[in-house]
Amino acid sequence: MKPSTNRSPHIPLSKSPSLLLWFLPLAFLGIFYFYPLGSILKLSFSRTEGEILTGLWDSVTSPTVRNVLGFTFRQALFSTILTLLVGLPGAYIFGRHRFKGKKILRALTGVPFVMPTLVVAAGFYALLGPTGWINLGLMKSLRLDTPPVQFVNTFAAILTAHVFYNTTIVLRIVGDFWSRLDPQLEGAARVLGANRWQTLKEISFPLLLPAVAAAALLVFIFDFTSFGVVLILGGPQFATLEVEIYYQTISLFNLPLAATLSVLQVCFTLVLTVVYTRISASLNRPISLSSRERTQHPLHNRRSRIMAGFIILLLLIFLISPLAALAGRSITPLAGKGTEGGPLFTLAYFRALSQNPRESLFYVPPTTALGVSLGYGLITVFLALTLGVPAAWALAKKNLTLLDRVLDPVLMLPLGTSAVTLGLGFLVALDQPPLDLRASPLLVPIAHTLVAFPFVVRSLTPALSSIQPNLRQAAAVLGASPGQVFRYIDLPLIGRALLVAASFAFMISIGEFGASALIVRPEYPTVPIVIFRLLSRPGALNYGQAMALSTILMVVTLGGMLLMEHFRLGEVGEF
Amino acid sequence: MKKLSFLVLVLVVLFTGACGSKPITDEVRILTVMTHDSFAVSESVVTSFEEKYGVQVQFLEIGDTGTAVNKAVLSKDNPLADVFYGVDNTFLSRALEEDIFESYKSPALDDIDPKFQLDSKHRALPVDFGDVCLNYQKAYFEENDLAPPDSFEDLVDPLYRDLLTVENPATSSPGLAFLLATIGYYGEDGYLDFWQALVENQVNIVNDWETAYYAEFSQAGGPDPIVVSYGSSPPFEVLFAEEPLEDAPTAAVTSPGTCFRQIEFVGILKGTQNRDLAEKWVSFMLSPEFQEDIPLNMYVFPVNSKAVLNETFQKYLEIPEITADVSPSAIAANREKWINAWTETILR
Numbered sequence: 001m002k003p004s005t006n007r008s009p010h011i012p013l014s015k016s017p018s019l020l021l022w023f024l025p026l027a028f029l030g031i032f033y034f035y036p037l038g039s040i041l042k043l044s045f046s047r048t049e050g051e052i053l054t055g056l057w058d059s060v061t062s063p064t065v066r067n068v069l070g071f072t073f074r075q076a077l078f079s080t081i082l083t084l085l086v087g088l089p090g091a092y093i094f095g096r097h098r099f100k101g102k103k104i105l106r107a108l109t110g111v112p113f114v115m116p117t118l119v120v121a122a123g124f125y126a127l128l129g130p131t132g133w134i135n136l137g138l139m140k141s142l143r144l145d146t147p148p149v150q151f152v153n154t155f156a157a158i159l160t161a162h163v164f165y166n167t168t169i170v171l172r173i174v175g176d177f178w179s180r181l182d183p184q185l186e187g188a189a190r191v192l193g194a195n196r197w198q199t200l201k202e203i204s205f206p207l208l209l210p211a212v213a214a215a216a217l218l219v220f221i222f223d224f225t226s227f228g229v230v231l232i233l234g235g236p237q238f239a240t241l242e243v244e245i246y247y248q249t250i251s252l253f254n255l256p257l258a259a260t261l262s263v264l265q266v267c268f269t270l271v272l273t274v275v276y277t278r279i280s281a282s283l284n285r286p287i288s289l290s291s292r293e294r295t296q297h298p299l300h301n302r303r304s305r306i307m308a309g310f311i312i313l314l315l316l317i318f319l320i321s322p323l324a325a326l327a328g329r330s331i332t333p334l335a336g337k338g339t340e341g342g343p344l345f346t347l348a349y350f351r352a353l354s355q356n357p358r359e360s361l362f363y364v365p366p367t368t369a370l371g372v373s374l375g376y377g378l379i380t381v382f383l384a385l386t387l388g389v390p391a392a393w394a395l396a397k398k399n400l401t402l403l404d405r406v407l408d409p410v411l412m413l414p415l416g417t418s419a420v421t422l423g424l425g426f427l428v429a430l431d432q433p434p435l436d437l438r439a440s441p442l443l444v445p446i447a448h449t450l451v452a453f454p455f456v457v458r459s460l461t462p463a464l465s466s467i468q469p470n471l472r473q474a475a476a477v478l479g480a481s482p483g484q485v486f487r488y489i490d491l492p493l494i495g496r497a498l499l500v501a502a503s504f505a506f507m508i509s510i511g512e513f514g515a516s517a518l519i520v521r522p523e524y525p526t527v528p529i530v531i532f533r534l535l536s537r538p539g540a541l542n543y544g545q546a547m548a549l550s551t552i553l554m555v556v557t558l559g560g561m562l563l564m565e566h567f568r569l570g571e572v573g574e575f
Numbered sequence: 576m577k578k579l580s581f582l583v584l585v586l587v588v589l590f591t592g593a594c595g596s597k598p599i600t601d602e603v604r605i606l607t608v609m610t611h612d613s614f615a616v617s618e619s620v621v622t623s624f625e626e627k628y629g630v631q632v633q634f635l636e637i638g639d640t641g642t643a644v645n646k647a648v649l650s651k652d653n654p655l656a657d658v659f660y661g662v663d664n665t666f667l668s669r670a671l672e673e674d675i676f677e678s679y680k681s682p683a684l685d686d687i688d689p690k691f692q693l694d695s696k697h698r699a700l701p702v703d704f705g706d707v708c709l710n711y712q713k714a715y716f717e718e719n720d721l722a723p724p725d726s727f728e729d730l731v732d733p734l735y736r737d738l739l740t741v742e743n744p745a746t747s748s749p750g751l752a753f754l755l756a757t758i759g760y761y762g763e764d765g766y767l768d769f770w771q772a773l774v775e776n777q778v779n780i781v782n783d784w785e786t787a788y789y790a791e792f793s794q795a796g797g798p799d800p801i802v803v804s805y806g807s808s809p810p811f812e813v814l815f816a817e818e819p820l821e822d823a824p825t826a827a828v829t830s831p832g833t834c835f836r837q838i839e840f841v842g843i844l845k846g847t848q849n850r851d852l853a854e855k856w857v858s859f860m861l862s863p864e865f866q867e868d869i870p871l872n873m874y875v876f877p878v879n880s881k882a883v884l885n886e887t888f889q890k891y892l893e894i895p896e897i898t899a900d901v902s903p904s905a906i907a908a909n910r911e912k913w914i915n916a917w918t919e920t921i922l923r
Binding site: 043118121122125129130131147152153231232235236237243246247249250251252253254333346348349358359360361362420423424427428431432438439517519520521522523529532533535536537538539540541542543544 | 612613614615616617618619620621634635636637638639641642645646648649650653655669743745746751780781782783784785786788789790791795796797798804805807808811812814815816817818871872874910911914922
């Protein structure tokens with residue numbers, strides 16, 4: 001530990017050198033985000049010829065694009081509100097109570113987040129499609145001729161899938177924060193005569209707001225840039241900005257318009273994040289955080305057990321049933337459906353996964369694909385934490401410098417940037433040694449880190465900024481260097497939030513966000529890539545194998561999440 | 576801290592393991608082939624090429640067909656590879672106009688029907704073709720005593736109401752191919768009327784082939800017994816069945832003009848440092864050895880007339896005699912117009 005030059009007893013954190021903390025995150029964003037994005041935008045706009053600029057303006061203000069913008073915003077807003085409504089009661093249960101099976105339940109809620117959209121859509125179809133179990137059951141029992149539930153290709157399907165994917169964000173970020181909130185204030189309010197609802201409204205919720213706002217922002221940006229869900233479950237009559245960018249880029253090769261739409265999307269993310277940082281600056285306040293021994297109670301009476309049971313059941317139905325339907329499809333023969341006498345149950349799909357009857361050059365056994373996926377996942381966790389911790393620390397100070405204020409919203413931009421655009425950006429920018437990374441496997445975890453990094457920052461900042469400054473002051477007065485303050489004060493207090501951050505980074509990588517825009521070395525595919533390869537071919541065996549591999553992905557993700565729950569960051573995780 | 580350094584070590588080991596495919600000796604020359612994500616080939620076929628010419632072939636998958644073409648165009652000043660395989664006739668004009676290929680008149684072209692050779696300057700050489708055709712589930716039509724569809728006219732017949740799923744031409748390559756087939760069949764003046772009749776007859780439109788084939792098509796348990804897929808799908812239902820099948824459960828409609836033929840091309844990328852090897856690879860892709868390996872790996876068919884098809888294909892594959900006639904230049908000139916007109920009329 002270097003002797004600190006600024007061992008001042010006054011709020012040591014705010015004196016920690018901002019520039020130093022920002023160096024790594026900024027260098028990373030500069031090379032892997034701004035440079036590629038700038039290059040592709042420059043190239044795209046250079047393809048406009050003379051007067052087309054006015055044509056471009058007309059295109060952007062055309063009714064089609066206006067409709068797309070309106071729809072993108074609307075669905076993101078509704079999806080976010082619904083996700084909060086579903087996630088907050090669950091966050092309360094996870095934050096405030098101890099019960100059997102909590103760990104596995106927490107881990108389970110993370111699984112939807114990593115599943116490829118095509119596969120999740122298959123799960124929803126199996127449940128709610130025109131010939132799904134629910135419609136078939138209703139038709140049989142009510143003697144109907146047509147399926148009564150119209151789900152796929154509706155607005156409701158888009159919202160449902162978004163809630164399915166993103167509830168875990170609210171559960172994790174808000175739930176973790178809640179579990180650290182000192183219950184004394186609530187207790188005092190109750191003693192003073194406030195009822196349960198008043199306490200929640202006047203005491204708990206205002207204290208929780210920073211975490212709720214952080215979660216809502218992440219969910220909103222994810223929904224705002226939604227691609228697969230809208231494409232597959234929404235059907236052709238819906239298009240988000242991201243879908244329109246894909247169409248303009250790939251199908252029409254109208255790069256200037258695609259670039260304009262990308263800029264629009266990025267600007268919107270920026271405005272949103274600036275508003276968020278303004279709001280959250282006024283929300284963040286140091287509060288006394290407590291250990292979970294004090295904040296969490298077993299479900300002691302009948303009423304609380306019934307309520308918790310009800311909330312958990314709802315979460316399970318909502319988050320697990322599409323996955324269960326999927327797992328069901330991996331062991332039921334596709335052709336047996338509807339035909340009498342066929343077997344009801346088969347392991348043929350799982351067996352076929354480790355066979356390579358055509359001796360294809362690109363065949364990989366599922367273990368290899370899992371190894372590649374997990375390897376990328378670990379690298380992403382490492383990179384995202386390395387970059388995210390200093391950034392979050394810089395942002396958690398009480399007195400933010402101008403640099404902090406400017407950089408805070410900038411961090412979120414990769415999340416709101418079109419994957420298609422950024423993918424092409426890598427291609428045109430990173431093409432010279434020493435940065436000729438176009439075909440390098442390294443680019444995959446780097447791209448994942450761009451998405452994971454904002455998650456890490458947003459899950460850490462609320463926890464870091466809620467630490468009472470007098471703790472740090474006391475430590476500094478007693479002679480601790482900033483590094484020691486971090487290690488012995490901050491780290492123990494944010495151990496749990498670090499875990500949340502790491503699990504997000506892991507899930508984002510396993511779920512392959514945006515990586516489809518990259519260049520793939522076919523001999524080392526990740527699990528989602530193998531699933532996609534299988535799904536794009538006709539034949540029941542291919543489809544079944546895709547379902548089987550998805551089921552394996554679910555189980556491995558679950559295992560990974562459970563393992564992380566046990567990882568306590570050494571002996572300092574809890575106190 | 577020990578834990579952290581251990582983690583770093585694990586990561587480094589994992590990572591070098593994951594990318595340690597590069598040859599240790601510099602003496603082996605590397606030929607890089609850029610392709611779309613549906614590319615597949617048997618190991619033995621590539622090995623035979625590698626051994627014959629003492630070269631190592633490195634493949635790069637760069638996205639679906641449209642994405643791959645765009646990436647090839649955007650990297651043309653500093654190409655990622657020596658050869659690009661996978662541009663099809665709906666994107667061919669884009670590749671040719673952007674001038675990404677070097678011309679190469681391979682001797683193997685002699686065995687390839689001129690109707691496949693769409694680029695007279697031999698910058699893009701045909702490798703394989705596949706037909707996008709209507710598919711139907713045989714059992715449905717047997718059980719319901721209905722004749723299977725045989726023409727586009729059948730699709731707008733009230734007897735076939737609410738039986739068809741198609742893909743959105745704006746987002747799906749078979750969807751675009753089917754739209755082009757209807758344009759070829761009814762002409763530019765008539766296709767929208769046909770589509771409006773389809774809508775009145777309750778056509779179901781989805782965005783991607785996977786959803787159409789695996790969620791909406793009755794063969795996979797969905798509601799619709801007719802779907803837009805490939806002419807090769809029926810033999811694959813036999814080859815990739817769970818239990819061995821006597822007969823294909825589905826069939827393709829191959830009436831004149833109702834299928835659209837997708838032809839895929841290979842070309843040598845401008846600026847290659849390995850022109851000699853690239854020529855050898857291109858000719859190899861057109862030779863019977865590679866061509867016969869194509870169907871079982873990529874689900875499309877050889878253009879080389881000397882290549883022999885596997886017996887399952889000979890038995891179950893129906894190749895349409897006459898496919899829709901829409902030229903690559905007409906597609907390039909009108910793609911946006913046609914898709915926009917379709918979107919305005921059908922989706923809004």
